[in-house]
Amino acid sequence: MKIAPFRIEQYYAVHEFTAPHMLSSSDAESVAIAEVLALEPDAAERLFAQRLGYTESVGAPELRAAAAALYDTTSPDDVIVVAAAEEAIFVAYHALLQPGDHVVVETPCYESALEVARSAGADVTEWCRSAGNGWAHDLDALEAALRPDTRLVYTNTPHNPTGLLMPRQVLDRVVELCAERGAWLFADEVYRELEHDPADRLPAAVDLYDRALSLGSMSKTYGLPGLRLGWLASRDRAVLARIVDLKHYTTICSSAPSELLSALALRHRHVFADRSRAIVLANLELVDAFLERHAERFSWVRPTASTIGFVRIEGVEDTSVFCQQLVADAGVLLLPGTVYDVPTHVRLGFGRSAMPMALGLFEAWIETRS
Ligand SMILES: Cc1ncc(COP(=O)(O)O)c(C=O)c1O
Known part of the structure; x- marks a missing residue:
């Protein structure tokens, strides 16, 4: 590669x-760690008793349940756990794309959104935002970038590096454009829940579209990057299964203590x-x-x-x-x-x-x- x-x-x-x-x-x-353990009375005891064995490759049941609770339409079976958002980007792209598949990526972006797609052999078109128009989301430019057979669209809101939210009507149109083509929408939502005004929070993509993958992480909003823990939520369980099949070649499963601490933290997120x-x-x-x-x-x-x-x-x-x-x-x-x-x-x-x-x-x- x-x-x-x-x-x-x-x-x-x-x-x-x-x-x-x-x-x-x-x-x-x-x-x-002490601040996380203080959230439930028996948490420290549970951490000390945690066996350091392998965990389920889809993720620990209590963690899948805690992550599923972030969304309106998901159950624990609609969530898979990964070793942080970075692993999700890698395994999702490599599991879902064939060489030559067309992908559209919102830019500027966290670099793996572009480069991992390219490494999977995808033909990548950038949906460029620019300072010249205040980083506006140009929907005409998105339509021009899309093809009838585009396989996947990668968006990121709240956005790295501008810290801006996508307007709701833009999100709705992105979903419509993906649905017209049957394209997957990979929605990088690692900053979700850190809107400066919580009233501005957008719906998660997974709650809007059945071929969306919502990417979440312990790293940003919750201040727990050292757990190296993230998840993907999608109502397309076949897609999640394909991603887990690739995860069997990367980490197999996440770290047991990280899963325990992440579930605990998410219950009190x-x-x-x-x-x-x-x-x-x-x-x-x-x-x-x-x-x-x-x-x-x-x-x-x-x-x-x-x-x-x-x-x-x-x-x-x-x-x-x-x-x-x-x-x-x-x-x-x-x-x-x-x-x-x-x-x-x-x-x-x-x-x-x-x-x-x-x-x-x-x-x-x-x-x-x-
Ligand atoms: C937009 C975005 N996606 C994904 C990641 C990767 O996050 P993680 O630390 O959970 O792997 C980052 C990290 O900076 C990011 O900014």
Whole structure:
């Protein structure tokens, strides 16, 4: 299999654990195991008693039930568990696509959405969104990208890297266009439940369309990426079975302690989502004030969900150099938009408790340069 390097993950592999001040992380402030165990009286006892054997390849029953409860139309049999969203993208694409199949991917995007499809031999067309029109979803462009035999459409809302939600009427039209062609809709919803205003939450794709796959994860909204746990929900059980058949060649099953902790956390997921939202909203106020103070240098379309936003740096055509200088001088880590093929922008992350310190150091650094 030939696959292009994953630029986002390569960048973090170099910097994430050495840069002292994170200002671009995509996940919310992480949670300690003790906080998860405190949620139910016998949880610690259950964790200590957990046998470290294999688990069911479709996922532990209590976890499938907890994940199915996120949606309106699913039962536990409509959910399969994976070793985080990243495994879901890999196994779903490779299980569902044949070389030459046509796939449409919303871009800019988390790179595996594009590159894993290409590695499966798919003919990939990008549904490009751009800063020029405020990252609008151009439905005419989507229709032009689609073919009568398009097999799969990959969308991501709330969106990495802009932090924007897809408007409801766009989602409905995407579903209609997929249904007309019998195409699968792979809906990356890893930031769902981290809408800045919970009233803005969109229905999950799995509740709208019987050939949709809704992708969920413990990593982002709930602040538990170290569990390496995610799931796919679909009412098309034959599709889920094909994906599990491929999972037998990757991880077979997920980690037993992670499944236990994930089920526990999902049963109380509002505790974690509310905690993440409180951090995000407090930090966003600081980012707003920062952007106002430096309006001539920076601008963005204000995110409506998630922990991230995509910032334009005026007068900088290649932000990778800018980010390298920043981390070398001030130890502050931004993510250059070059990893999304949008070199004029940087991804800013505001989901961590220590973000105010990182933002302050960034501001001090800018002022020394002007
Ligand atoms: C949009 C999107 N999808 C999937 C993933 C992978 O998430 P996980 O950590 O659950 O593998 C990420 C991680 O950054 C992401 O931003």
